[in-house]
Amino acid sequence: MAIIVLNDKCKGCKLCVKACPFDAIDMVGKLAVINEKCTACNQCIPVCKFKAIEKTESEDGPVDFSEYKNxxxxxxxxxxxxxxxxxxxxxxxxxxxxxxxxxxxxxxxxxxxxxxxxxxxxxxxxxxxxxxxxxxxxxxxxxxxxxxxxxxxxxxxxxxxxxxxxxxxxxxxxxxxxxxxxxxxxxxxxxxxxxxxxxxxxxxxxxxxxxxxxxxxxxxxxxxxxxxxxxxxxxxxxxxxxxxxxxxxxxxxxxxxxxxxxxxxxxxxxxxxxxxxxxIRTDVIDIVKSAKEIVSLTDADIICSGGRGLGDPSGFELIKKLADKVGGVVGSSRAAVDAGWIDHSHQVGQTGTTVKPKIYFACGISGAIQHLAGMQTSDIIVAINKDPEAPIFEVADYGIVGDLYKIIPQIIEEWDNAEALYDAFTK
Amino acid sequence: MAFRIIVCAKQVPDTNEIKIDPVKKTLIREGVPSILNHDDANALEEALKIKDQYPDTHITVLSMGPPQAKDMLMECLAMGADEGVLVSDRAVGGSDTWATSNALAAAILKLGSFDILFAGRQAIDGDTAQVGPQIAEKLDLPQVTYVTEFSIDKNMKDITVKRAMEDGYELIKIKTPCMLTAIKELNKPRYMSINGIFGLKDKEVKVWNAKDIEVDLATVGLDASPTNVYRSFTPVPKGKGKIIEADTEKELAQKLLINLKAKHVI
Structure with a gap:
């Protein structure tokens, strides 16, 4: 099995080169050539307008798996x-x-x-x-x-x-x-x-x-x-x-x-x-439950997450205040963890924890795909970010473009008034 | 005899820098830098720390990938590793984790005896965390993954490590030779040093093909891999919601809370 380019059909348009996630297609003259980085992920096949890329199937016949059950x-x-x-x-x-x-x-x-x-x-x-x-x-x-x-x-x-x-x-x-x-x-x-x-x-x-x-x-x-x-x-x-x-x-x-x-x-x-x-060649001499605060992101109804947009680690103090106010727990993006601003146990995303709370506050999080992968099934996503083009707004139910350091304190202040505000609004 | 460490490392695209074209829904890969995988940098750093303490230590960094991965190995040498080896061959291209571990295990056998095999827990482009344990299995080595603390006795045999768990850690004793996989909490990787960069003229990155590592070709590459890609696609963003607009921050907050209340989520 392999991805192959049909040389007589390839027009050298490079669409496949752009579509390949693995940098596995080189242009040799006017022909696309698959290199050793190819993982046969198939991304290139549908983008080729000339049907010049095909996947060859393995020649192995079917294997008998009838013994395997359950x-x-x-x-x-x-x-x-x-x-x-x-x-x-x-x-x-x-x-x-x-x-x-x-x-x-x-x-x-x-x-x-x-x-x-x-x-x-x-x-x-x-x-x-x-x-x-x-x-x-x-x-x-x-x-x-x-x-x-x-x-x-x-x-x-x-x-x-x-x-x-x-x-x-x-x-x-x-x-x-x-x-x-x-x-x-x-x-x-x-x-x-x-x-x-x-x-x-x-x-x-x-x-x-x-x-x-x-x-x-x-x-x-x-x-x-x-x-x-x-x-x-x-x-x-x-x-x-x-x-x-x-x-x-x-x-x-x-x-x-x-x-x-x-x-x-x-x-x-x-x-x-x-x-x-x-x-058994290893010896487990102790199992220690961490004394550090256990972050139960998976069970939380509300998660307040901060990212690189906080600017510095002290931004998590504000996120913590918001979380305390709304009865939530603190989450973070990978960028904030990588920057050393907060412990990995708070990380939401593909390499962190997958979460689906009732409300997810994304504060200063741009919305890297790897983060979205871990939180986009939340019931309601609220995004606060300075950059109106940030991808997080593509998944947010409610977006606020602005300075989180000015907006979050207002959310904290108004939180207990939500009922009254709503009543006043609906009257 | 010198203490020998082999560090497995991978050159990866910096997946944090990748964006999706909002119209065509395809990956925008242009301008995305290739880097030494994060966890692997921690693995190398721990090896270098042992070498700091015991200068007789010899560190080989082993990688598999396209010829460009030599650049990453040069970087590892400039950080202080002694030798770089790149397994590069079209025959091993498209390998899944099982096939990759066959190729790397063959290369390690070719390198000869060693005391510790270090690797990063996982690579940021695949996030599988499988290749380390699978190499260990092929070489019949004991392993500890998710290592956050490491110490070795003066006898250079008895190792004690902390292994991160979701809610704490395990303290584990293990003897050389063994496989350990590193995570970020283990250490802070050093930068290349000026001396390291000057020293590059005396060091080399060897490039080995499938023949050099004497691997059974029926166990490597795309065709040999037990797993294959059936389909692949870009994830669909959840529908865009509404942008709340108001003149003051207070009004923004109030409007948000009214909306949340209307949705009965608060």
Whole structure:
């Protein structure tokens, strides 16, 4: 498989050169030539007005995957408590498993020591089956220990799909497991689809993608894994056509948990791990919960974020005052974190936290795509920025062009009067 | 024998500088600078700090990419690394993380024995954080990712690191040889030094092709990669809302609050 330029059709117009995100097309005389930076992302194909660019398909025949069944979710627990993302993934895994077939099941994989009690919670949130791997050596997460027992479990039971939360642990574990199984892994997914028809529905509603080349009746049941790429400037849908299982890490806060059904149950399968102390080459000597303020951006109803437009780190004092007034938490753009003005734990965006609060105040944030990727599904976005051309205004429900140092104090002052102001306005 | 460190680094476009053409909805890439990936700069800095303390340390910076990535490796040399190696070959182009790790693991085997393999946690153009752990897997090395603090015992074997967690950290002991991935909190990368720049005449960036690293060609490149791009597109901005206008800041604030109240969000 590769992107190729049909030399007899190429007119040397350079449209493809401009469209390529990866700088992978050179002009040699009047011909476009694909260089080694090409990732076959397909961006160039639709922009060519002369149909001079094509993607050649791989010559490998279809591979038989009939042995691989069910959707597995790594139900990450820490200190005997399931993470929220585990429940979100059970919900999503259930949806995907039903898209695959009526017989397909969603299975939660719990790894730890004395964690059997978590199986009930997994069933109540929608798991059909729970695989439980317990051993004293698995008390705390270790890359070596968890990779070994999970790889053994996958080899034995052959799931078709394995989903992990894109947590600090999931992103340490999943690449190791994928490399050992020699299968593909897609990082930080924000959308998953099985049926082509579901993918088309999603694409029409949420993207600029031309779906005319997709067949809604296709029997392709491969996992379509959509993720932000290139700092969120591009969305890419990734497939894993030649190997199984198909594996993804999924951003916390993106997928939906199901309603908890008290008393729901399912099949519990205890897997005896084959693990010894010498398998684990790291020694976790302490696990420390940070004393620093825990920023719960994902649960916040209101987020007040500051960016480079604050001018200097002291601007976050004003943002904090606003947050205190409105009962919100402080967020930030990557630019402000990179400048060292505020801790990374406050960062919203593609490389920070994905949020969807009721109100998102973006103060002095220009709206880099990577930031928008993490907050544009907020219910209401309020943008305050000096620059009327700032991209943040493209996504804001309410924009105020002006000096945030003058406007925010007024919002703070008037906040408690909102009801009265509204009444006066509507009368 | 000298203490040997290999740092994996990537040249990336500065994705913060990329904008979308509002009309054509395509990326505007012109004028976007190529830089040493941020987390990789932290990985290199930690290696350089070890070398500051133990001058006998030898640091190789390894990268994979197009020939232009040599510039970034020269920068690493001017910061104080001893040797730069660039794996560059059309045959490894288009590799996903699995295939990339096969190529880099082959290059590392070619480089010979080492004590620490450092990498950045992730690159800002892909944000996958997968290549570091996958190289470690191919080389059967223990790993710690998200490293924020590092110390090594005088015996040059026992390492203690802090690993960032979402709500705190883990303190982990690990022995050489091992793979560690760095994040921003680990240190503050130094700049190139004048002496470093002058010293470049005695240093070189080696460029290796697929044959040089003796990698199985069936495990690298676009065709070998287990993951492929199915479709790609630019995200759609949410519809533009309204710009609130008024003569004073107070009125602006009041109008905003009236609107929020009308939407029942406050």
């Amino acid at each position: 959707v597995w979710v790594y139900a990450e627990q820490r200190k005997g408590k399931l993470l929220n993302v585990a429940l979100e993934l059970i919900g999503e895994g259930r949806r995907l498993s039903r898209e695959i077939s009526d017989e397909s099941q969603v299975c939660a994989l719990i790894v730890g020591n004395s964690v059997e009690h978590l199986a009930k919670e997994c069933f109540e949130y929608g798991a059909d089956k729970v695989y439980l791997i317990e051993d004293p050596l698995l008390e705390n997460y270790t890359t070596d220990g968890y990779t070994k027992v999970i790889v053994d479990g996958i080899k034995k039971h052959k799931p078709e799909i394995v989903l992990y939360g894109a947590t600090h642990i999931g992103r340490d574990l999943a690449p190791r497991v994928a490399a050992r199984l020699n299968t593909g892994l897609t990082a930080d997914c924000t959308r998953l689809d099985i049926k082509v028809s579901s993918y088309i529905d999603y694409a029409i509603k949420n993207t600029t993608l031309n779906v005319s080349s997709l067949d809604p009746n296709s029997d392709d049941k491969g996992l379509k894994q959509t993720r932000p790429a290139f700092g969120g400037n591009l969305m890419a849908t990734i497939i894993c056509p030649k190997t199984r299982p198909q594996m993804s890490t999924v951003r916390p806060g993106v997928m939906q948990k199901r309603e908890r059904i008290e008393g729901a149950s399912g099949e519990l399968v205890k897997v005896k791990p084959n693990i010894t102390k010498s398998d």
